[in-house]
Amino acid sequence: MALKAAMAVTGAILVLFLIAHMYGNLMIFGGPQTFDTYSAHLRELGEPMLPYEGFLWIMRVVLLASVLVHAYAAVTLWMRARRARPAGQRYHTKKSVQRSYASYTMRWGGVVVVLFVIYHILHLTTNDIAPGGASASPYERVVNGFQIWWVVLSYVIALAAVGFHLRHGIWSAVATLGGNRAGRQRSLNIIATGLSLVVTIGFLIPPFAVLLGLVK
Amino acid sequence: MNITLRVWRQKSRDDEGRMVTYQVEDVSPDMSFLEMLDVLNEKLTLDGHEPVAFDHDCREGICGACGVVINGVAHGPETTTTCQLHMRSFKDGDVIDVEPWRAKAFPVIKDLVVDRGAFDRIIQAGGYISAPTGTAPDAHAMPVPKADADRAFDAATCIGCGACVAACPNASGMLFTAAKVTHLGMLPQGQPERAARVVKMVNQHDEEDFGGCTNIGECAAVCPKGIPLDTISQLNRDLLGSLASGNPK
Amino acid sequence: MTELYIEGAPIKDEKAPEGPIEQRWDKRRFSAKLVNPANRRKLSVIIVGTGLAGASAAATLGEAGYQVTSFCYQDSPRRAHSIAAQGGINAAKNYRNDGDSIYRLFYDTVKGGDFRSRESNVYRLAQVSVEIIDQCVAQGVPFAREYGGLLDNRSFGGVQVSRTFYARGQTGQQLLIGAYQALERQIAAGTVRMHTRHEMLELIVVDGRARGVIVRDMVSGEIETHFADAVVLASGGYGNVFFLSTNAMGCNVTATWRAHRKGALFANPCYTQIHPTCIPVSGDYQSKLTLMSESLRNDGRIWVPKEAGDDRDPRQIPEEERDYYLERIYPSFGNLVPRDIASRAAKNVCDEGRGVGPGGLGVYLDFADAIKRMGLPAVEAKYGNLFDMYQRITGENPYEVPMRIYPAVHYTMGGLWVDYDLQSTIPGLFVTGEANFSDHGANRLGASALMQGLADGYFVLPNTINDYLASGPFESLDENTxxxxxxxxxxxxxxxxxxxxxxxxxxxxxxxxxxxxxxxxxxxxxxxxxxxxxxxxxxxxxxxxxxxxxxxxxxxxxxxxxxxxxxxxxxxxxxxxxxxxxxxxxxxxxxxxxxxxxxxxxxxxxxxDEFAYVAAWEFTGTGEQPVLHKENLEYEYVEMKQRSYK
Structure with missing residues (x-):
């Protein structure tokens, strides 16, 4: 019963993280100095109350826990839905009346997002995948990677998945937490669409800036 | 007009079932969908075949007995009950697929007839106000603000047909459950049991093997009584409040 | 005519107390034997039907502690046909301070029933009406309210006071859901065992007492035998004998007819209420008729062409070639004459060949003048939902083309004969709601069916059945009896x-x-x-x-x-x-x-002089002459008058 609330709350944490992450990414336009300082600052945040990288690890733990809870709840609900209409009791013809494409792609879209996050961490955090060359400077990692068209393309696809996931996810989290009230449904949906567009576009600006040579 | 029907035939609960094709000729556009099935059944009977079983009773859109999935949409192309759908919504030569509500919680009994007893059990779990006969104070003892009364009424118009479950990609019965929670929760008479009611009803809903709600909204879109989707959010508010204030899961 | 029936001994209601009418119900409740709460759980009651009269009785007897077994043919008790009642429920609350009283409701009902009902029963109905509203509100029935939060009332069916409580056009639904929820609560509590998709096919009478029923499980076909100390039939009316009626497709007379065959007298079977404003038949495939609220007659004008066989588009027929026949024949009441008069007048003009629509079985109900006078938005606000319903069924837009209406069978006043305790002529067999004949006489007033169903189920039966059950439990029986x-x-x-x-x-x-x-x-x-x-x-x-x-x-x-x-x-x-x-x-x-x-x-x-009696018929065999038992009706309080609506 609390599964859906857990899903909504962890989803909300992840959305807040994404917004912060996107904001940080935009620092790339400040040049190598600014970007690398921001990156280093993330590790020093909270010192001396916290050890070096202390805040970052707290955040990583919270994020990982959120992802795990989110995924666990999602899989449980997915299985419940499958049980609720088991094989042999499916429709021969089924049409949707109003459902959004976003709601349709929630589950497999979520899987795509998870795979992307792993790829993304290996790419820009640990740098184990380093198309265009590895570097100790986060700024250079970004620039090296996104000069290659297919790297940008892979991020475009992944961020589209993220965008759709957010579009339904934000709306659904609000509804699950009891925030949908008479007359408010339309505006909630507009806000969810707007926010997911902002996040998707915000994340896509730096890769395209690199690809188009605006950031070198 | 002439119509080709592909109808789900299933002899009993344990039978596998299949789609069977029938031709129905001379269909009048003024016939209701169920009257068109009556015509088919008369013909099947005279030909010595078993007529198609389907639930129906009042045929004026209020009892909630009828309901089939027509071309993939619960109650068909108009937002109303199957008995209030008329053949003028179709064209000569159309092929129409007719299937029962499909959900584990609604097992097929025969052809298009399903067992919706799960809904009654959700009501048994707490969908009432405990007011034994004879214990009531004067009806005017407790005024109810009109806005609350109207909202309670909107939720109370649910006819328990099950279209919400049939349409939901998760086969969730949350709109039905939420309608009752909202109806009773909006009224002052419903307050003493409000916190416990929502928990008990949602627990029963889950035990009946309905799926969970993921706020897709297909339920409200097919609801013949137009129960709005935010009713489910109202249930969620009550549920979280109730769990937070220590009501047992 | 005597070849068709035999006249037998007169019959009398032995249970009705004497004395001032306002004290009779109190007297009966006092004289009825009570059952000790500890003994109630040893006593069992079967209730057939879960409409207003059945569900309310099952819930109330369950709450009292009896072992109740309930049957309905639908897949859920919530679907009984009480659910389709639109208009409202009368109660002598006098919340409007407009001169209403229990006595006035009693008087109106006796007069409306054309002096063919019992004064004692009707007075009790009016008394109990007040408690019904309290009960329903406590259960959470969302009646219409005013901005101050108090209950709204309207005047209904031509009475001069506003005593009708309503829940938009779905009063029956809301009342039934209230009773259904009370019933489900008792099912959860274990005092009521519910059998859905079960149809009663026979009554079991042992030693002259009703002791059980034979039912068919409509899913498995199994023929089951159920016993109890008393049997209650709340199985509704028999309007479906006409095939086309406003009843649900499954409504039937089987439960009461089987009881009749086993000795219960059937009273006044010919009293049938025909409602004037239904949507007409559109073809021979038609399976049922749909009622539209009578309130339409407040603003709509009813007419047919003056010439027989005039099949022009109604909008092309000039004013002078239209016959507004109700306004012509009944100048003072016009379109608002009572149901039976409006119905019969429609039939007469159609018999003259002036009917409109398919088969010539319809008359126009025209809102063109109302739209001119009140404006489209006002008409829409007042009648929008009815117009939508009409359009959905007929495919015609009533804002542009006059609606077509025709009378349809709606309610049956007759039913099994019962005494003041609602007990039939078979001891232990009780009958409530539309299934009995008791309170409406020859004609039922609008918004009184819901009142009677709930009065019987919540308040009357639970206070009279104890008098019978007090002599139980009876000998235990099994299938080999x-x-x-x-x-x-x-x-x-x-x-x-x-x-x-x-x-x-x-x-x-x-x-x-x-x-x-x-x-x-x-x-x-x-x-x-x-x-x-x-x-x-x-x-x-x-x-x-x-x-x-x-x-x-x-x-x-x-x-x-x-x-x-x-x-x-x-x-x-x-x-x-x-x-x-x-x-x-x-x-x-x-x-x-x-x-x-x-x-x-x-x-x-x-x-x-000749017919002020209840005709209670005894079954003697299929196609055999039934025996007529007359129960004389005496009027001490209301003077018998002929009505006039000219």
Missing amino acids: PEAKEAADAVRARIDKLLSVNGNRTVDSFHKELGHIMWDYCGMERSEEGLRKAIERIRELRDEFWQNVKVTGTNEELNQALEKAGRVADFFELAELMCIDALHRRESCGGHFRAESQTEDGEALRHD
């Missing part, structure tokens, strides 16, 4: 017979033909000649049915054709009794209009 075995065998034999005929006609084709006979000869206007013809044709058709009906499938499955066949078989027998009753009552009263008994102006003419 000869009477039970015999009843179960009879049910099986009948089912086997229906399945084995294997003729050439479907059940529906018989039902439709029976409906036509009844509508033509025992409908809005009845005559000696027509009724005799009807009886003859019903008998022929019944014989043909048993030789030529085709029921496919087996008993051991969900078999809707078999269910219908059993019900139609009982309708045949009932139809004959209705015609005999209508034939013997050579007067017009309420929902019974005899062509031979009318005033010079064509108004219903009662003959109080």
Whole structure:
């Protein structure tokens, strides 16, 4: 019963993280100095109350826990839905009346997002995948990677998945937490669409800036 | 007009079932969908075949007995009950697929007839106000603000047909459950049991093997009584409040 | 006529207390024996039907601690046909301070029933009406309210006070859901055992007492025997004998008819209420008729073309070629004459060939003037939902083209005879709601059906059945009890017979033909000649049915054709009794209009000297002469008058 609330709350944490992450990414336009300082600052945040990288690890733990809870709840609900209409009791013809494409792609879209996050961490955090060359400077990692068209393309696809996931996810989290009230449904949906567009576009600006040579 | 029907035939609960094709000729556009099935059944009977079983009773859109999935949409192309759908919504030569509500919680009994007893059990779990006969104070003892009364009424118009479950990609019965929670929760008479009611009803809903709600909204879109989707959010508010204030899961 | 029935000994309601009318219910409650709460759980009650009268009784008796077993043929008790009542429920609350009182509701109901109901019963109904509203509000029934938070009322059915409580156009639904929830609460508590998709097919009478029922599980086909210390029938009315009516498709007379065959007297079967504002028949495939609220007559004008056979578009027919016949014949009441007068007038103009629409069975209900006078938005606000319903069913836009309406069978005032305790002539068999005959006389007022159903179930039966149960529990029985075995065998034999005929006609084709006979000869206007013809044709058709009906499938499955066949078989027998009753009552009263008994102006003419009685019929065998027992009606409080609406 609390599964859906857990899903909504962890989803909300992840959305807040994404917004912060996107904001940080935009620092790339400040040049190598600014970007690398921001990156280093993330590790020093909270010192001396916290050890070096202390805040970052707290955040990583919270994020990982959120992802795990989110995924666990999602899989449980997915299985419940499958049980609720088991094989042999499916429709021969089924049409949707109003459902959004976003709601349709929630589950497999979520899987795509998870795979992307792993790829993304290996790419820009640990740098184990380093198309265009590895570097100790986060700024250079970004620039090296996104000069290659297919790297940008892979991020475009992944961020589209993220965008759709957010579009339904934000709306659904609000509804699950009891925030949908008479007359408010339309505006909630507009806000969810707007926010997911902002996040998707915000994340896509730096890769395209690199690809188009605006950031070198 | 002439119509080709592909109808789900299933002899009993344990039978596998299949789609069977029938031709129905001379269909009048003024016939209701169920009257068109009556015509088919008369013909099947005279030909010595078993007529198609389907639930129906009042045929004026209020009892909630009828309901089939027509071309993939619960109650068909108009937002109303199957008995209030008329053949003028179709064209000569159309092929129409007719299937029962499909959900584990609604097992097929025969052809298009399903067992919706799960809904009654959700009501048994707490969908009432405990007011034994004879214990009531004067009806005017407790005024109810009109806005609350109207909202309670909107939720109370649910006819328990099950279209919400049939349409939901998760086969969730949350709109039905939420309608009752909202109806009773909006009224002052419903307050003493409000916190416990929502928990008990949602627990029963889950035990009946309905799926969970993921706020897709297909339920409200097919609801013949137009129960709005935010009713489910109202249930969620009550549920979280109730769990937070220590009501047992 | 005596060849059709035999007159037997008069009958009297022994339970009604004497004395001032306002004290009688108190007196009866005091004189009725009580059952100690500890003993209640040893006593069992079977209740058939879960509409307002059945669900409320089951919930209330369950709360009291009796062991209740409840049956309904629907898949859920919530779907009983009480759910379809639109208008409202009367109660003498006098919340409007407009001069209403228990006495006025009593008076209006006796007069509305055309002086063919019992004063004691009606007075009790009016008394109890007040408690019903309190009970329903406490259960969470969302009645319409005003901005101040108090309950709204409206005036209904031509009465001069506002005493009708309503929940938009879905009052029946909301009241039934309230009773259903109370019932489900008792099911959860274990005091009521509910059997859905079960149909009662026989009554078990042992040593002269009703002791149980034979039911068929409509899913498995199993024939089950259930025993109890008392049996309550709350199985509704029999309007479906006409095939087309506003009743639900499954409504039937089987439960009450089976009880009638076992000795319960059937009272006033000919009293049928025909509602003037229904959507007309559009073709012979039509399966049911839909009522539209009578409130439409407040602003709509009813007319037909002056010339027979004028099939022009109604908008092309000029004003001077229209006949606003109600306004012409009844200048003071106009379009607002009572239901039966409006219905009969529509039939008359259609008989003259001036009817409109398919088959010439319809009259126009025109809102063009109302739209001109009030403006489109005002009409929309007041009648929008009704117009939408009309448009959905007919595909015509009533804002542009006048609506077509025609009368349809709506309610049956007759039913099993019961005494003041709601007990039939079989001890231990109680009958509530539309299934009994008790409170409406020859005609029911608008918004009174819901009142009676709930009065019986919540307040009357639970205070009278104890008088009978106090002498229980009775001897315990099992399936080998000869009477039970015999009843179960009879049910099986009948089912086997229906399945084995294997003729050439479907059940529906018989039902439709029976409906036509009844509508033509025992409908809005009845005559000696027509009724005799009807009886003859019903008998022929019944014989043909048993030789030529085709029921496919087996008993051991969900078999809707078999269910219908059993019900139609009982309708045949009932139809004959209705015609005999209508034939013997050579007067017009309420929902019974005899062509031979009318005033010079064509108004219903009662003959109080001869017919101020309840006609209670005893069954003697299929096609045999029934025995008529008369219960005299005496009026101490209300003076008998002929009504006039000129």
